[in-house]
Amino acid sequence: MISLTLHIWRQNGPDDTGRFQTHRMTDIDPDISFLEMMDLLNEQLMADNKEPITFDSDCREGICGTCSMVINGRAHGPGHLCTTCEVRMRQFADGDEVWVEPFRSRAFPPVKDLMVDRSAFDRIIQAGGYITVHSGPKPEPNANPISHPVAEEAMDAAECIGCGACVAACPNGAAMLFTSAKINHLNLLPQGQPEAISRVLGMVDQMDKEGFGACTNHAECQDACPKGISIKFISAMNKQYVKATLIEPNERRGRLESQ
Amino acid sequence: MNLDARIPDGPVQEKWSRHLEHAKLVGPNNRPKYDIIVVGSGLAGASAASSLAAQGYNVQCFCYQDTPRRAHSIAAQGGINAAKNYCEDGDSVYRLFYDTQKGGDFRAREANVYRLAQLSHNIIDQATAQGVPFAREYGGMLANRSFGGVLVSRTFYCRGQTGQQLLLGAYQSMQRQIHDGKLTMHTRCELQDVVVIDGRARGIVVRDLITGEIRSHAADAVVLASGGPGNVYFKSTNAINSNATATWRAHERGAGMANPCYVQIHPTCIPVSGNFQCKLTLMSESLRNDGRVWVPRKKNDDRPPQSIPEDERYYYLEERYPSFGNLVPRDVASRNAKIVCDDGFGVMGEGTRAVYLDFKDAIAERGRSTIAERYGNLFQMYEDITDESPYETPFRIYPAVHYVMGGLWVDYNLMTNIPGLYAIGEANFSDHGANRLGASSMMQCLADGYFVLPQTIGDYLHDIFRDKVSTDHPAFSQHEQDVRERIGRLMGIGGTQTPLSLHRKLGETMWEHCGMARTAEGLKQCISDIGQIRDEFWKDLRVPGTADGVNQPLERAGRVADFIELAELMCRDALERDESCGCHFREEHQTEDGEVVRDDERFGNVTVWEYTQKGSPHIKHEEAIDFDLLKPMTRSYK
Numbered sequence: 014m015i016s017l018t019l020h021i022w023r024q025n026g027p028d029d030t031g032r033f034q035t036h037r038m039t040d041i042d043p044d045i046s047f048l049e050m051m052d053l054l055n056e057q058l059m060a061d062n063k064e065p066i067t068f069d070s071d072c073r074e075g076i077c078g079t080c081s082m083v084i085n086g087r088a089h090g091p092g093h094l095c096t097t098c099e100v101r102m103r104q105f106a107d108g109d110e111v112w113v114e115p116f117r118s119r120a121f122p123p124v125k126d127l128m129v130d131r132s133a134f135d136r137i138i139q140a141g142g143y144i145t146v147h148s149g150p151k152p153e154p155n156a157n158p159i160s161h162p163v164a165e166e167a168m169d170a171a172e173c174i175g176c177g178a179c180v181a182a183c184p185n186g187a188a189m190l191f192t193s194a195k196i197n198h199l200n201l202l203p204q205g206q207p208e209a210i211s212r213v214l215g216m217v218d219q220m221d222k223e224g225f226g227a228c229t230n231h232a233e234c235q236d237a238c239p240k241g242i243s244i245k246f247i248s249a250m251n252k253q254y255v256k257a258t259l260i261e262p263n264e265r266r267g268r269l270e271s272q
Numbered sequence: 273m274n275l276d277a278r279i280p281d282g283p284v285q286e287k288w289s290r291h292l293e294h295a296k297l298v299g300p301n302n303r304p305k306y307d308i309i310v311v312g313s314g315l316a317g318a319s320a321a322s323s324l325a326a327q328g329y330n331v332q333c334f335c336y337q338d339t340p341r342r343a344h345s346i347a348a349q350g351g352i353n354a355a356k357n358y359c360e361d362g363d364s365v366y367r368l369f370y371d372t373q374k375g376g377d378f379r380a381r382e383a384n385v386y387r388l389a390q391l392s393h394n395i396i397d398q399a400t401a402q403g404v405p406f407a408r409e410y411g412g413m414l415a416n417r418s419f420g421g422v423l424v425s426r427t428f429y430c431r432g433q434t435g436q437q438l439l440l441g442a443y444q445s446m447q448r449q450i451h452d453g454k455l456t457m458h459t460r461c462e463l464q465d466v467v468v469i470d471g472r473a474r475g476i477v478v479r480d481l482i483t484g485e486i487r488s489h490a491a492d493a494v495v496l497a498s499g500g501p502g503n504v505y506f507k508s509t510n511a512i513n514s515n516a517t518a519t520w521r522a523h524e525r526g527a528g529m530a531n532p533c534y535v536q537i538h539p540t541c542i543p544v545s546g547n548f549q550c551k552l553t554l555m556s557e558s559l560r561n562d563g564r565v566w567v568p569r570k571k572n573d574d575r576p577p578q579s580i581p582e583d584e585r586y587y588y589l590e591e592r593y594p595s596f597g598n599l600v601p602r603d604v605a606s607r608n609a610k611i612v613c614d615d616g617f618g619v620m621g622e623g624t625r626a627v628y629l630d631f632k633d634a635i636a637e638r639g640r641s642t643i644a645e646r647y648g649n650l651f652q653m654y655e656d657i658t659d660e661s662p663y664e665t666p667f668r669i670y671p672a673v674h675y676v677m678g679g680l681w682v683d684y685n686l687m688t689n690i691p692g693l694y695a696i697g698e699a700n701f702s703d704h705g706a707n708r709l710g711a712s713s714m715m716q717c718l719a720d721g722y723f724v725l726p727q728t729i730g731d732y733l734h735d736i737f738r739d740k741v742s743t744d745h746p747a748f749s750q751h752e753q754d755v756r757e758r759i760g761r762l763m764g765i766g767g768t769q770t771p772l773s774l775h776r777k778l779g780e781t782m783w784e785h786c787g788m789a790r791t792a793e794g795l796k797q798c799i800s801d802i803g804q805i806r807d808e809f810w811k812d813l814r815v816p817g818t819a820d821g822v823n824q825p826l827e828r829a830g831r832v833a834d835f836i837e838l839a840e841l842m843c844r845d846a847l848e849r850d851e852s853c854g855c856h857f858r859e860e861h862q863t864e865d866g867e868v869v870r871d872d873e874r875f876g877n878v879t880v881w882e883y884t885q886k887g888s889p890h891i892k893h894e895e896a897i898d899f900d901l902l903k904p905m906t907r908s909y910k
Contacts, residue, residue, distance in 0.1 A: 158412025
């Protein structure tokens with residue numbers, strides 16, 4: 014069993030300035046998860062007639078991308094390739110001080126305590142992160158073979174869970190790892206080709222409009238990404254973007270705002 | 273209660289095509305005049321919402337998550353079935369139908385199951401066109417793996433994240449419709465009531481989880497795609513916020529609840545490790561392709577697994593079920609794990625019950641790298657949680673609540689008995705009978721959302737053309753008032769127990785008495801426990817803060833209140849179904865070696881429950897099941 018001192022960010026809505034609040038937790042089973050420890054803390058707070066800490070979580074198995082805490086200055090906390098919900102208490106030592114904050118970025122407005130608004134990511138997808146197909150009969154997939162390495166690389170990009178750790182970890186608050194993963198997932202595949210140009214232009218422009226910063230090669234995003242998505246996708250995106258801007262607007266493939 | 277399933281005439285193989293030929297349609301020019309509400313944005317909800325919007329309807333979609341991409345379908349790991357017969361191993365539409373019917377222990381409607389098998393091809397084609405990166409072989413063709421309860425390889429997959437990729441495909445299609453203005457997404461909203469006016473579903477009342485605002489939305493049809501109620505058991509593999517509120521409210525407003533006692537307990541989950549755990553983690557069934565399940569032959573053997581010699585290991589699935597071996601269906605695998613643990617052969621680690629799932633032979637035979645490519649992320653996940661590497665020591669696994677086959681009763685068009693109210697995906701009861709086979713839930717969700725509902729909803733809508741109701745109708749303000757009163761009641765109890773602690777109590781008694789094995793006595797005990805928990809809940813609950821903003825304990829309190837009601841109905845359904853079938857195992861009805869004994873004479877039917885009024889018992893109805901193509905037989909995997 015271990016004991017910890019927790020400094021947790023409390024902020025009662027977007028207009029509040031926010032502050033750290035300190036709690037002491039004792040007798041923590043090292044096998045429980047960090048969020049189970051937070052559940053226990055909330056039970057304690059409620060027993061003491063205090064307001065529990067608001068935080069986002071859902072699947073608690075590292076795939077939905079809902080949980081979002083910066084623990085001791087690191088997005089998703091200690092460990093590598095894991096989300097906040099996958100952090101176990103055995104990763105802390107008895108007597109540790111732990112600082113817990115929300116994912117901070119200009120483009121992720123605070124909601125309450127550790128909860129933020131990440132809807133900017135949805136709007137980036139709306140700007141082109143899809144293949145236009147309606148429901149109904151489609152061609153036989155094996156009529157269009159996709160080589161194993163291409164399918165695997167597309168899957169490497171597609172594994173993104175949209176949690177926003179890349180943004181929280183970036184000194185510039187850039188969303189380039191997220192945006193490039195989404196673009197490359199589709200642009201690597203033959204099915205994604207008809208809209209490839211409008212996709213990269215639309216999504217990059219929307220990313221800028223949302224107020225995310227620019228990439229200056231810190232690579233913190235790759236380190237924080239729970240799915241290990243590589244920054245090679247950022248350079249691939251940049252290359253596609255530059256190429257796309259060189260094509261005359263009326264010769265660009267796919268749907269564009271101006272058409 | 274009108275329980276006409278409206279199954280089309282003709283041979284089973286032709287029912288769906290004939291139905292489509294004669295279904296009434298709404299023309300493209302008129303579709304923009306209809307509003308449709310979809311509640312839930314998982315595979316069923318997202319596929320339905322995007323398909324309906326693409327057809328031209330005005331769609332409003334609601335989810336409690338911060339974005340539709342996070343619905344719990346995302347956690348489905350292993351794969352999705354389709355009768356493509358790519359492996360030329362004898363698969364066909366009929367074989368998929370046969371496996372699903374047999375897997376469900378002959379408690380599902382033939383017509384629905386056959387349609388599901390027919391549509392399975394289209395789902396793979398549709399998802400591939402959307403850019404879902406299914407695993408490919410080196411020649412570029414789609415790859416397959418096997419799942420439990422079948423003798424063919426028909427499961428398509430994207431590593432261990434098939435649900436994520438299929439959901440992202442549907443989510444991306446939704447985002448496109450949002451961009452085009454055909455679909456409006458309401459995130460962080462939870463359904464509080466379904467509004468029924470003159471016998472038709474006309475809208476919903478929701479609570480905005482950020483502002484606490486209670487809001488009405490009117491529509492011409494309401495589609496519930498809100499998932500299943502596995503969290504009744506507190507500990508389950510479901511996302512912690514998954515709930516039954518939408519389906520239960522619909523039930524209280526008159527929708528029939530069918531077969532609520534059919535609960536699937538998934539055999540391969542990480543065992544419970546402590547009292548504070550609220551979430552159990554599933555390890556994909558695909559692991560049983562290569563892993564071998566065993567326990568020590570000696571009772572209470574405390575040697576580490578590596579030092580137990582081969583002849584002292586009891587590979588109980590391979591011995592008892594030689595033809596299916598480790599790939600028996602989920603209900604059989606779970607029940608056998610329970611039996612060996614009950615008999616004292618379980619692996620006892622720190623007070624938990626478990627059996628081994630061993631990859632030693634597979635690693636020796638195929639090499640560590642092949643196993644890593646197939647299951648690497650699952651091995652990693654297990655190691656992160658338990659601090660043990662499955663490459664070195666076998667997985668310790670135990671069954672956990674995973675999926676509920678029962679749900680809202682629907683007809684062939686997926687409409688409940690309330691005209692205009694539809695239920696799709698896990699929220700309905702239709703396709704899996706008393707046990708669902710692996711890799712079939714995603715198939716059903718996407719068949720419902722992409723191909724069935726978009727083609728059957730017109731049959732209802734075309735009739736109500738120009739018959740509009742707006743939120744100005746007094747029924748909406750009445751429903752809003754009911755919701756506010758209910759929330760006020762929850763906030764005002766001022767007791768001492770938290771929603772989580774009461775939820776845990778409910779889960780404990782349900783797992784004990786309404787889990788993998790049930791008895792009449794246990795179920796009666798459970799109903800009485802639930803009554804006591806209900807009293808405690810409404811007398812001693814404490815919800816902190818106010819209802820005017822983010823209040824997560826309040827959200828949970830509302831969900832637990834509905835779980836309590838549903839739990840009682842599940843027990844009653846289990847009690848009255850005095851037979852064993854599929855996942856529903858009544859200890860009174862078993863063979864000498866512990867297999868289920870069905871009673872087709874008395875229970876070859878669907879039980880549908882009608883809500884009467886608060887505090888009064890439900891009324892029981894039955895829908896007979898016809899077996900034209902496949903007569904019920906004793907289900908054997910020996």
